[in-house]
Amino acid sequence: MQFTFDEDQRLAAQSLRDLLDDLCTGADLRRAAEACDATSFTVACATRRDRIKELGFDAALVPEAQGGLGLRPVDLVLLAEEAGRAALPEPLVETAGVALPLLAALAAIDPRADAVLPAAIGGAGIALRWPDSDLVVGIDTADLVLTAESETSLALYSVDQFEWVARESVDPLRRLTQLRARAVEPITVSRDASIPSLWREARRCAAVFDAAQLIGLADRMNALAVAYSLERKQFGKAIGANQAVKHQLANVQIQIEFARPVVYSAAGSLGGSLSAPTDMDTRWLDARVAHAAIAARDAADLAARTAIQVHGAMGYSWELDLQFYAKRSWALSGLHGGRSAHFRSLHEALMQQRIELGPDQLFGRSLPRGA
Amino acid sequence: MSIELQYTAKQRALRQEVREWLQTNVPKKSLASYDTAEGFEAHRQWERTLHSGRWSMVTWPEKFGGRGLDLIEWLIFEEEYYRADAPGRVNQNGVFLFGPTLMEYGTDEQKARFLPRLASGEDIWAQVWSEPQAGSDLAALRSTAIRDGDHYVVNGHKIWSTRAVFADWGFALFRTDPASERHRGLSYIVFPLDTPGVRVRGIPQLDGEAGFAEIFFEDARIPVTNLIGAEGQGWSIAMATAGFERGLMLRSPARFQRTAQRLVELARRAQSDADPGLLASVTQCWMDAEAYALSTYMTASRLMSGGSIGAEASLNKVFWSELDLRMHRAAIGLLGARAELRDRLGESAQEDLREAMRWMDGFLFSLAGPIYAGANEIQRNIIAERVLGMPKV
Missing domain, CATH: 2.40.110.10 (Butyryl-CoA Dehydrogenase, subunit A, domain 2)
Known part of the structure; x- marks a missing residue:
């Protein structure tokens, strides 16, 4: 039992943080948000995109035997938090945390997917369309699309098989598109018996990494609110000297600090790769993942509302960079059914006795390996 | 080593040992309140029993009657303790507040004089x-x-x-x-x-x-x-004591996990009659009890690898005290009209009436949580000033 990150994990997160402090400032975000079209947006983000690629995190979760780094989801969770803290426009987390591991899992059972895996690891963009949604992020930088009609199959397409229309997100930095099939020539389709469990594990990873981004966003928003409360003076003193303001920001920090360990423990309970899923009791794991999703959403929601309130009328203005973090948190919070879907699944598991209760059950039961 | 969320064989063995000892030794009938003369002596006797099994001060060094357990082992012990519904610790302030303070600031003579008698329950x-x-x-x-x-x-x-x-x-x-x-x-x-x-x-x-x-x-x-x-x-020693109090040991997470478990079980029984909002608040409480436990495991791991606990202890105190109150409010809501019954006839009466009285006792006590060990308004000031760096009033 060891519930702290190691030096390598902290250093990796710090290196991403340093890079984003330089290349993903509020001014950078504003420049990208105010880019008038897709091309100028891409130009505004090009340097950062290249630098992030150089860090080599994209293939972090791809097994070593397939040319990746063979790391575990828990190795990526602090990076996702940093991506959130910076409201990073590029789909680093979506690619490294979900899409590329899913492709690698498909490649392990499908030779045609295996043939394109090296290109994807080498930097070809890969977008993921979930079976229950026709909205996709990052299609403009993608070469490949992973998708399915339902969670019993998994298909890989070249991006030119689709046409799409750009959709506007509340988050001006989310490159959202709605896909329509143009042709129906997949590179491959698999209906292997393991596909449903791959999707389930991919959803767990997505939920945990979105939660980690929300923690980072919440932390950034509260830091912005604290900084403003020290700078802004009314009645001859900083507004942050008032207890009414201090207590609100303290409440946000409490919410963040008690969401964080839930997200980290969910990440620490996920399996090593999508095709070798967790050895935890999956009902317990689903409850922990849902809890992480809920706790992170609640923290980000409170952080956004409080930060806007503390900024006063400034908080309601386009001019303030706070909006980029708040809007990202609102966009992420609705994904995969949002809080309500996660809460409902957890609530039912509790009320219908699908998970064991009690002080000795905190880390669930691990299944015997291979079960 | 990275995050590893499985217990070691040694930790599992400790859990088993604690569980077996408690099964044999926890009184079958719950003790009277330690705020009565009779209950106080019964709880003192329980402290002696714990001491005889060397379970009264598990984190203390062996030379003072403890077992020298580390913080993760302490958490395991506490989980089993609350799982077994063992009696409250009448000497809690001695065990968790004064004892650790004395070990840090006392002379050898003082340690020899006070700690053994504290450990055995002779001095409360x-x-x-x-x-x-x-x-x-x-x-x-x-x-x-x-x-x-x-x-x-x-x-x-x-x-x-x-x-x-x-x-x-x-x-x-x-x-x-x-x-x-x-x-x-x-x-x-x-x-x-x-x-x-x-x-x-x-x-x-x-x-x-x-x-x-x-x-x-x-x-x-x-x-x-x-x-x-x-x-x-005195002030700096007292603040060290207050750090123990708010930080980790005053309220072990298992206490709230056990309450949350009982609350979920109560909600399951009441499901068909209860309003969905109340049931949802039960799930929220369960999540928060888990979150507090996870947070404590993280803090324990950090302390064991050389970290320290400072003003962030105030985050804990606010969180558990307000959680405890919410759990008991939810239970009182689920119990409805049964919740008010206070007469002692209930003690020998049906199990569900005893359970209802236990919730009301807990509810009354939970109202004190946001007040004692530093009122939560003060804790929020500490969080704002020392964690977030905001100005003093």
């Missing part, structure tokens, strides 16, 4: 800090201890001392330099509660029992050998 300890005009603003305290040869002569008035009505010893803060102000000139002094010149008067709590007391000092003479640390060092 009470905290004697607050005064009528010095609650949240503890540094405003005025009770004095003036040096006279090899004694201090103590005068003043202390209040809200938990368990002081039946306890044996108190650990107190007095002003040893009468000219001093605020945090300076305070000393940490311990004394037997039956010292001549010390008068203890119980104050009934919300449940009617004298769970705390006020204490009057009239020229009470306390030997200087009872001074802990240096004269004038």
